[in-house]
Amino acid sequence: MIEFVRNVRLWFAPEEIRREGGTPDYRFSLANERTFLAWLRTALALIGGGFAVDQFLPDLRWGWRVGLALALLAAGVLCSLRAVNHWVRCERAMRRGEDLPVSRFPAVLSVVVAVVALAMVVVVLVGWQG
Amino acid sequence: MTSPPARDPGLQPERTRLAWRRTTLAGTVAAVLAVKTALHGGVSAPRIVVCALCCVLWLGFLAVANRRIHALATSPEPAALAPRHATAAVLCTVALAVCGALLIF
Numbered sequence: 001m002i003e004f005v006r007n008v009r010l011w012f013a014p015e016e017i018r019r020e021g022g023t024p025d026y027r028f029s030l031a032n033e034r035t036f037l038a039w040l041r042t043a044l045a046l047i048g049g050g051f052a053v054d055q056f057l058p059d060l061r062w063g064w065r066v067g068l069a070l071a072l073l074a075a076g077v078l079c080s081l082r083a084v085n086h087w088v089r090c091e092r093a094m095r096r097g098e099d100l101p102v103s104r105f106p107a108v109l110s111v112v113v114a115v116v117a118l119a120m121v122v123v124v125l126v127g128w129q130g
Numbered sequence: 131m132t133s134p135p136a137r138d139p140g141l142q143p144e145r146t147r148l149a150w151r152r153t154t155l156a157g158t159v160a161a162v163l164a165v166k167t168a169l170h171g172g173v174s175a176p177r178i179v180v181c182a183l184c185c186v187l188w189l190g191f192l193a194v195a196n197r198r199i200h201a202l203a204t205s206p207e208p209a210a211l212a213p214r215h216a217t218a219a220v221l222c223t224v225a226l227a228v229c230g231a232l233l234i235f
Contacts (some may be wrong), residue, residue: 027208030146036216037149040223044156047227051163054234055170069234073227080223084216091210111148 010088023094032090041081046076137234154195161188167233180229191222
C-alpha cells in the first residue's frame with residue numbers, strides 16, 4: 001500500500017523517475033507505452049460496455065441493469081488506474097535494470113469478465129423463460 | 131574511432147503513434163455512448179451539464195493524444211512518455227466512468 005502511494009506521487013513527478021538509473025533504449029520505452037495504451041483501451045472498452053448495458057438492455061430489471069453497468073464502469077476505472085501504475089513501475093524497473101514487475105491483475109480481470117459474461121447468460125436465459 | 135552505428139528505430143515510433151490513434155477511437159466510442167446515455171432520459175439541466183463535461187473530457191483526451199502523436203511523428207528518437215501525460219489520459223478515462231455512474235443512477 002505504501003509502495004502504491006509512492007507510485008501515485010511518481011505519476012505526477014516525471015523528474016523523480018528521470019533521476020533514477022540510466023535511460024533505457026527508447027524502443028523499450030515505446031513498447032512500454034504501447035502496453036499502457038492497450039490497457040487504457042481495455043479500460044475504455046469496459047466503460048463503453050457499461051454505457052451499452054445501460055442503454056441497449058432496457059428490458060432488464062433495474063437492479064441487474066444498474067448493477068452490471070456499475071460493475072463494468074468500476075472495472076474500467078480499476079483497469080485504467082492500474083495501467084498507469086504498471087507503466088510507472090515498468091519504467092522504473094527498466095531504468096534501474098531490474099526485472100519487470102509481475103502482476104496478478106490480468107488474471108483477476110479475466111475472472112471478473114468471465115463472471116460478468118456468465119451473469120449475462122443467466123440473465124438472458126431467465127429473460128426468455130420469464 | 132568510429133561513431134557507434136545508429137540504432138534502427140524500425141517502426142516503433144509509428145506503431146506507438148497508431149496505438150495512440152486506436153486509443154482515441156476507443157475513447158470516442160465511449161464518449162459517444164456517454165452522450166447518448168446523458169441525453170436518453172430526457173433533457174434537463176444536470177444532464178446537459180454532465181453531457182458537456184463528457185465532451186470536455188473527450189477533448190482533453192484528444193489533446194493529450196495529439197500532443198504525443200505530434201512528438202512521435204516529428205522526432206526520430208522520441209523521448210519517453212511523460213508521466214504527467216499518462217496520468218492526464220487516465221484521469222480523463224476515470225472521470226468519464228464517474229460521469230457514467232452518475233448518469234446511470
